[in-house]
Amino acid sequence: MTKKGMLITFEGGEGAGKTTHAELFKNYLTQKGLSFFATREPGGTDFSEAVRALTKDMRFQDKSSLSELFLFEAARADIVEKRIIPALKEGKIVIMDRFYDSTTVYQSFGRGLNRADVENFNKAASQGLVPDLTIYLKVPQQDAFARKGGADKNDAIEQSGADFHERIRKGFDILAKENPDRFLVVDSTLPIAEVFKQITTAFEQKYNEKNSKKGKNCEREFTKF
Numbered sequence: 001m002t003k004k005g006m007l008i009t010f011e012g013g014e015g016a017g018k019t020t021h022a023e024l025f026k027n028y029l030t031q032k033g034l035s036f037f038a039t040r041e042p043g044g045t046d047f048s049e050a051v052r053a054l055t056k057d058m059r060f061q062d063k064s065s066l067s068e069l070f071l072f073e074a075a076r077a078d079i080v081e082k083r084i085i086p087a088l089k090e091g092k093i094v095i096m097d098r099f100y101d102s103t104t105v106y107q108s109f110g111r112g113l114n115r116a117d118v119e120n121f122n123k124a125a126s127q128g129l130v131p132d133l134t135i136y137l138k139v140p141q142q143d144a145f146a147r148k149g150g151a152d153k154n155d156a157i158e159q160s161g162a163d164f165h166e167r168i169r170k171g172f173d174i175l176a177k178e179n180p181d182r183f184l185v186v187d188s189t190l191p192i193a194e195v196f197k198q199i200t201t202a203f204e205q206k207y208n209e210k211n212s213k214k215g216k217n218c219e220r221e222f223t224k225f
């Protein structure tokens with residue numbers, strides 16, 4: 001029986017705790033002896049990291065929203081094809097610090113592009129992949145920027161204003177409501193350890209659900225919990 005990979009995405013606004021929890025989750029999987037591939041979007045390949053720098057570059061802050069969308073999709077298409085699909089085929093757990101839900105929220109709810117168009121491009125660039133579990137770290141944007149010491153002055157997206165970031169928060173709330181099966185909404189104003197406990201609990205449940213469907217020859221029973 002071939003192993004099934006799993007796709008876990010961390011989502012939320014700037015400073016919500018995505019990178020913090022993605023790092024903790026990597027340590028946790030290492031301790032459990034589970035093999036994983038961790039990456040971030042945009043980024044993860046040389047090409048996609050170069051595109052990432054372009055998305056943030058303040059010299060191009062006035063680029064069209066559609067151009068911005070295509071930058072994200074260009075970066076996505078490369079990491080999905082070269083790293084994510086191969087890792088999933090190998091049965092790995094793929095951890096992503098942002099994925100296409102961020103694009104739906106930032107480029108549609110945030111920038112105002114047509115949502116159906118954005119979602120079609122997302123689908124094409126990600127070859128139809130859907131995360132098994134999306135961890136939405138929810139925190140009021142002013143609290144998140146306070147944690148970071150303010151919005152990054154050298155980041156074109158972080159410098160998009162308070163109204164934009166409020167639309168982002170509302171957008172994630174809407175996606176979470178629309179996709180209750182894969183979204184875990186966590187109050188990221190709670191202490192980091194409490195937030196992380198909710199994440200591992202949800203992961204263990206998903207993992208066991210997914211692997212119990214594989215039948216008797218399951219190669220990866222989660223006996224360690």
Ligand SMILES: Nc1ncnc2c1ncn2[C@@H]1O[C@H](COP(=O)(O)OP(=O)(O)O)[C@@H](O)[C@H]1O
Nearest residue numbers: 014015016017018019020147188189190191192
């Ligand atoms: N639950 C939390 N409580 C307090 N501070 C937090 C919490 N989660 C994250 N932080 C802090 O907030 C800051 C931003 O976190 P980070 O993981 O970099 O966010 P993101 O990757 O979502 O932008 C970091 O300094 C981090 O230590």
Ligand SMILES: [Mg+2]
Nearest residue numbers: 018019020097
């Ligand atoms: Mg981060």
